[in-house]
Amino acid sequence: MVPEFWNEFWYGLPVTVQDAIWFALLLLPATLVGIVVVWSYRPFSLVSAMIWRYRWTNALFVVLIAISVGLGVGLIAQERGIRKGTARAAEKFDLVVTAPGSEVQMMLATVYLQPVDVPLLDGRTYDAIAANENVALAAPIAYGDSFGDSSVIGTTAAFVTHLAGDLADGRMFAGLDEAVVGARAGLDLGASFTPAHGVGDAAEEDVHESVSLTVVGRMAATGSPWDRAILVPVESVWKVHGLPLGHAPGREGQIGPPFDPAYFPGTPAILVRADQLWANYALRSEFTTERTMAFFPGAVLSQLHGLLGDVRQVMSVMAVVTQVLVTAGVLAGLAVLIRLYARRLALLRALGAPDRFVFSVVWTYAATLIGTGAVAGIAVGLAAVGVISGIVTARTDILVEATLGWPEFDLVAGFVSITVLMALLPAFVALSRDVITDLRS
Amino acid sequence: MSLDLVVRDLVVKAREGRELLSVERLDIPAGSRIGIRGPSGAGKSTLLFAIAGLLRPSSGTVAWGDQRISEMSPGDRARFRRENVGLVFQDFLLFEELSALGNAAIAARYASRSSRRAIIAAAGAGLERLGLKKLGGRRVESFSGGERQRVAMARALANDPGIILADEPTASLDRTSADRLIEDLSALSGGSGRTLIAVSHDAALHARMDRVIDVVDGRPLV
Numbered sequence: 001m002v003p004e005f006w007n008e009f010w011y012g013l014p015v016t017v018q019d020a021i022w023f024a025l026l027l028l029p030a031t032l033v034g035i036v037v038v039w040s041y042r043p044f045s046l047v048s049a050m051i052w053r054y055r056w057t058n059a060l061f062v063v064l065i066a067i068s069v070g071l072g073v074g075l076i077a078q079e080r081g082i083r084k085g086t087a088r089a090a091e092k093f094d095l096v097v098t099a100p101g102s103e104v105q106m107m108l109a110t111v112y113l114q115p116v117d118v119p120l121l122d123g124r125t126y127d128a129i130a131a132n133e134n135v136a137l138a139a140p141i142a143y144g145d146s147f148g149d150s151s152v153i154g155t156t157a158a159f160v161t162h163l164a165g166d167l168a169d170g171r172m173f174a175g176l177d178e179a180v181v182g183a184r185a186g187l188d189l190g191a192s193f194t195p196a197h198g199v200g201d202a203a204e205e206d207v208h209e210s211v212s213l214t215v216v217g218r219m220a221a222t223g224s225p226w227d228r229a230i231l232v233p234v235e236s237v238w239k240v241h242g243l244p245l246g247h248a249p250g251r252e253g254q255i256g257p258p259f260d261p262a263y264f265p266g267t268p269a270i271l272v273r274a275d276q277l278w279a280n281y282a283l284r285s286e287f288t289t290e291r292t293m294a295f296f297p298g299a300v301l302s303q304l305h306g307l308l309g310d311v312r313q314v315m316s317v318m319a320v321v322t323q324v325l326v327t328a329g330v331l332a333g334l335a336v337l338i339r340l341y342a343r344r345l346a347l348l349r350a351l352g353a354p355d356r357f358v359f360s361v362v363w364t365y366a367a368t369l370i371g372t373g374a375v376a377g378i379a380v381g382l383a384a385v386g387v388i389s390g391i392v393t394a395r396t397d398i399l400v401e402a403t404l405g406w407p408e409f410d411l412v413a414g415f416v417s418i419t420v421l422m423a424l425l426p427a428f429v430a431l432s433r434d435v436i437t438d439l440r441s
Numbered sequence: 442m443s444l445d446l447v448v449r450d451l452v453v454k455a456r457e458g459r460e461l462l463s464v465e466r467l468d469i470p471a472g473s474r475i476g477i478r479g480p481s482g483a484g485k486s487t488l489l490f491a492i493a494g495l496l497r498p499s500s501g502t503v504a505w506g507d508q509r510i511s512e513m514s515p516g517d518r519a520r521f522r523r524e525n526v527g528l529v530f531q532d533f534l535l536f537e538e539l540s541a542l543g544n545a546a547i548a549a550r551y552a553s554r555s556s557r558r559a560i561i562a563a564a565g566a567g568l569e570r571l572g573l574k575k576l577g578g579r580r581v582e583s584f585s586g587g588e589r590q591r592v593a594m595a596r597a598l599a600n601d602p603g604i605i606l607a608d609e610p611t612a613s614l615d616r617t618s619a620d621r622l623i624e625d626l627s628a629l630s631g632g633s634g635r636t637l638i639a640v641s642h643d644a645a646l647h648a649r650m651d652r653v654i655d656v657v658d659g660r661p662l663v
Contacts, residue, residue, distance in 0.1 A: 042550045049538035347534045352523030357551035
């Protein structure tokens with residue numbers, strides 16, 4: 001039972017201070033052992049000499065520790081970076097309404113632009129949503145076409161602004177043949193293109209061959225797959241497919257809402273944003289019907305992360321197991337390395353050096369290799385995370401900004417503490433060796 | 442402080458039980474210079490290690506003055522060596538990456554705070570006396586065999602021991618270096634009251650000793 005005053009004290013501390021205390025506590029065993037072992041002796045220059053004597057062997061040992069620690073650190077940091085990146089990509093999608101189906105599938109299609117064939121929502125549904133007094137933004141998200149590796153999405157100008165703010169370049173689309181591209185889409189301003197019907201390998205490039213759209217603006221980066229998308233007026237998508245343009249006769253040139261339900265051909269999804277947070281919940285409830293499904297992508301993603309939490313735990317366990325294996329490897333390696341120094345250690349003992357001094361030399365030597373390897377491992381982890389984040393971002397268009405945080409530092413601190421404690425064993429073993437045998441070796 | 446060595450009924454056996462050394466009686470007065478010789482495998486070095494307290498005999502006693510090192514714990518024997526014994530080995534056994542002074546004063550690293558300065562000063566003085574003052578700051582890896590052995594001697598003298606034990610000190614040296622080392626050993630022991638016991642095949646070294654003990658089949662012929 002933790003006393004109340006302690007809880008108040010602990011949770012009253014800034015989070016960074018709590019993290020720093022945890023880190024210090026994890027390092028405490030190593031620090032205490034170090035102080036006790038080295039107390040009143042000066043083994044350091046002797047240890048430097050020992051390390052320099054077999055510098056390449058020792059360097060290899062440090063590199064092996066660094067790589068192992070770096071992999072563990074990188075694994076955890078990368079997982080967190082991906083989680084944050086996917087969450088960031090979804091944060092502009094407050095509430096999404098689609099036809100009933102799988103929330104995960106619809107989220108992947110709407111937020112991460114992984115299109116699927118889904119039933120369309122009709123004009124009556126759109127109108128009901130758009131007319132709701134709590135709705136600030138109701139934007140159709142009409143996907144299904146593509147150009148190269150970019151999805152072509154029909155939507156409204158308000159959604160473009162909601163998604164990425166002011167345009168980074170050019171202007172908003174104002175006609176049926178105009179488009180705004182994402183920050184990483186491979187089209188320049190003024191470029192014209194013909195969208196293909198469908199996406200990926202199934203895309204039919206000649207279906208819309210009579211259509212030519214021109215890029216007039218470029219969005220600021222969002223760190224999401226939308227950075228590679230091409231956004232056009234939803235009316236443009238309808239027109240390309242030979243459908244009504246969403247507006248009553250005589251208003252065919254209109255771009256954007258309001259739409260006339262009678263001429264609204266349908267949309268796979270509608271992004272809804274309410275003025276108030278509570279209203280989102282009311283809207284979700286209201287539009288969760290037999291014909292429609294309303295969901296919060298953030299909540300779905302959270303559930304997904306929750307399910308993947310088991311995977312995360314497995315990854316964490318794997319990282320720890322890796323470190324345990326590394327620890328075992330380090331100990332085995334140390335036992336071998338210390339044999340290299342057996343004669344010198346025997347000399348010290350023959351000269352009358354106290355066992356505790358010889359013990360401190362061996363332990364300091366081991367701790368130096370472990371500590372250096374661990375610190376280098378942080379650098380390796382940082383580099384690995386940078387490289388892998390770049391690859392993941394390039395492949396998914398989800399901006400993954402993985403950086404090292406306290407969990408990684410805690411892992412390294414725990415590793416260092418455990419291994420330097422375990423390094424007491426080879427130090428004891430070194431003392432158990434026969435002095436004369438080693439002197440004569 | 443120099444001490445008389447008294448050995449009685451000393452038996453050292455190998456792990457498998459084979460007898461390596463048997464000394465019924467050996468007395469060496471303090472300040473003596475003693476050479477030990479004999480064929481390879483006769484037990485010369487075993488005798489030296491036994492009287493240095495580096496091994497625990499199977500039976501019998503080894504006493505320096507009133508200190509029976511054969512009955513001491515390993516820690517007490519180490520302390521005895523630290524305070525009373527200087528050791529010189531055939532192949533020098535130096536830390537190649539340390540300077541000459543770093544090697545000669547190696548005992549300062551594990552000595553008490555109060556005696557560190559004295560050990561470093563003694564090591565420096567020892568190097569000077571052995572003609573290595575200018576090389577004190579250089580790493581010994583670049584030294585000749587003779588220079589290395591003189592560094593090892595300076596190390597043996599750094600704690601101002603009453604006993605110097607040398608195991609084949611000239612065996613790895615050329616004749617000139619060996620002769621110089623013998624001079625140094627004689628000068629540093631003779632008249633100083635230090636006891637010098639040197640295992641060697643070197644007749645030139647034995648010629649400078651007060652007495653030479655032959656060891657045959659694990660038994661000193663005294």
